[in-house]
Amino acid sequence: MKDHASLAQEFITDEPRTDWHDETLWFVRQKRDKAAHGLPEWEQLREWASGIKDHTLSNLNTYLTQFEAQAKANGIQVHWAFDGEEHNRIIYDIIRKNNIERIVKSKSMLTEECHLNHFLQSNGIEIVDTDLGERIVQFRDEAPSHIVLPAIHLKKQDVSETFHKHLNTEKGNNDPQYLTEAARIHLRDKFVASQLAITGVNFAIAETGGFVVCTNEGNADMGAHAAPIHIACMGFEKIIPKAEHLSVFLRLLARSATGQPITTYSSHFHRPRPGQEMHIVIVDNGRSKQLGRKDFRNSLKCIRCAACFNTCPVYRRSGGHSYHTAVAGPIGSILNPNLDMKANADLPFASTLCGSCSNVCPVKIDIHEQLWKWRQVIVAEGYSPKAKTISMKIMSMVLARPAVYRFSGMMARKMMRLVPGLFKNKLNPWYKQREMPEAPKDSFREWYLKNKK
Amino acid sequence: MESRDKILELIKQNQPEAKSLPAVTINSVISFEDNYQQFKTVLESIGGKVELVDSIDAVKDIFLAETSSGKMVISTIPTFGEIDQKLSSYTAPQLEVLERAYLQATLGVAENGSVWLYESQMVNRLLPFICQHLVLVINKNAIVPTMHHAYQKIDVARDGFGVFLAGPSKTADIEQSLVIGAHGARTTTIFIVGS
Amino acid sequence: MKVGLFIPCYIDQFYPNVGIATLQLLEKLGCDVSFPLNQTCCGQPMANSGYASYDGGCDKNFVNNFSGFDYIVAPSGSCVLHVKEHLQDDANKEAALQIRSNIYELSEFLTDVLKVKNIAASFPYKVGFHNSCHGQRGLHLSSMTETVSPSFSKPLQLLNMVKGIQIMNPKRNDECCGFGGTFCVFEEAVSVKMGKDRIAEHDANEVDYITGVDVSCLMHMEGILKRNADKIKTIHIAEILNSQL
């Protein structure tokens, strides 16, 4: 499997497209800044959100139990899944039991994480993703490249071609208005005919046993209110203690995500409508393990706003697919090593540790510090390339011995002057697109001894 | 029950030491000179339409005039006339052609242009989403400054469903260009009653 | 005031002029500066690559060299941040902690400790300022565009005292240049792309120089500038504050 660095390199090959990707997401980041700066209490809100989540994580057992009891009392059926496979199995069983053939799904990163579509497909069941961006990537048989803007890696020409192929839209008509209208008509039919709606969950309220789903398009509501059965899937960290806490999170979520003051729809589900069946699947899938990792547990505070994606200078220039996981970007890089350290050992290194992610995070996750800590864990567990380990060992030995350091430094400078080809060659990744620094005759120390002592 | 107990047990083992819940003190949050003006400005900036009317009768007249248009128009506002007894059980195929829905909302939020709707105000949960055009009515004095104030006034679990709804349905999934009218209503008009 | 001068390894080897400017500047401002002769490196290259566990020898050497100073000053935000956050020596815990709290990046030392109000320097050029991430977001040398707080900048406060200088901010005022330690070679493509994009904004401002508080960022951008025969030069803030042109 290719790692982030090589996938990123492929992405950058098309430089104008990379620039477009970068600028588009930077524009979203700027909208976020404007929204944040519009609220004098912004930093206080982040502090509250972070504190509420910290408190919740420290009482998770109680709140989940309370939530379950309340939800059941509300007439919602509650399921628990230890991993992605069990999550998929629970949904499959509901589908089977009710002989369901037509399914619509609104955006849920959890179902992406569990590879639900793929699982159902291999069991002969089709799901229709109804978020416009997700429908686009589904038609193209791709994964979303961003958790809020799933098709941000595509240009309108790509969408036009895809829709021409699948929805028979006019060839070459790239107008987003026209293309969205085509999707609206196509998906309305799916909503109206659906037998099951699957949605994600943005927040689950322990106190009341209800849950909140946020969308701009209205697709979660169209699905959930039209279908006779609604299944909502949530990672267990979605829980918050009380309804009043929603004020803090809803004020932060959309502003952080897109710069909107709130999403168009913030839907609060508490009971199935008469005659409807409502299910909640509460999923662990590695979360309880992450909770036990002291240095990494507060990654579970994430509300999936994607502000860290939009601000990340690496993400903007490497695209979501270069992270080869369902959740990309900085938060993905601290969540995924927990799920599979070997396969995702490259991700914590896909960062300059600039720290911008931690600054925008509405729940104040110390993302860049966790990236640094994951690097240590990955090395300690032996998932770092051998050659790197050897060079680091040598380097640390040299730097611990002043005389050896001085000698090597002097030799290196000499070689750079005398045999520049040793450094200026294509095996040196620095030199590929950058000149080497000049090698001065004297180091600072040598100058100091001559001039100051 | 096996996974449930396993998950809860692991959580119990792994969750950190108890941390206290921060107090959210809402007297320190933003306030506006004129909640109505703020509400209008924000809602218009996200594609909604705002009309100030002296009396709800003005909206009722518009509704009544429209009922003869031949298109499906529904109101759930009691003073506008009798509400169809079967409305709550209408399904998506029946409501698919709904042109316009008139609903009373509970309150408006100045900071973000959203209104809160209880299920009882929708009668049928599909109404505000499946209609092509949505018309909402709120009282001018029911506009609160922020979401904190809004949650103090509503009981989210009173009905089986409720929603904060801000403007028309929209998407920017194609090249980040904003398109109004994704899956839900193409237009959202809010009549604000008061002077 | 006894000041220990820390000249990080790559500055020592490749950018001696930055060390010289730093030393001269501090002396001009009345500090009693010594340069401990057996210093090497702060250990950051290993630690940021995941090998903090290899830093024992480096840390010990650092503590040996820098114990007992009132202040330690270095012309590198990144190295200072590393020392502040990670320096440890089990045999000498107290001394290590002391160093962690006494070490300063040059510009913050000037503004916060020496409280410099004017500098007799002149530099009649158009200069683009690069906010290095570790100095900015790590050491809080300036406010950040992400957070909602009053704006300030310690390095710019100093640069504005220089006669004849014209400071230009790039469009994205605090975006990373892509150096990132070993990131610059392991993620070569993204690293260079980030550097090119930073430079393009300085190009648009038609600056003569790009300056900053971290030599590493400047070295990375210098490499790209030179490869592309761009006429913009890089210069460390110490060299500007020490110049009499």
Ligand code: SF4
């Ligand atoms: S880590 Fe923070 S910024 Fe990133 S998606 Fe999660 S909540 Fe948003």
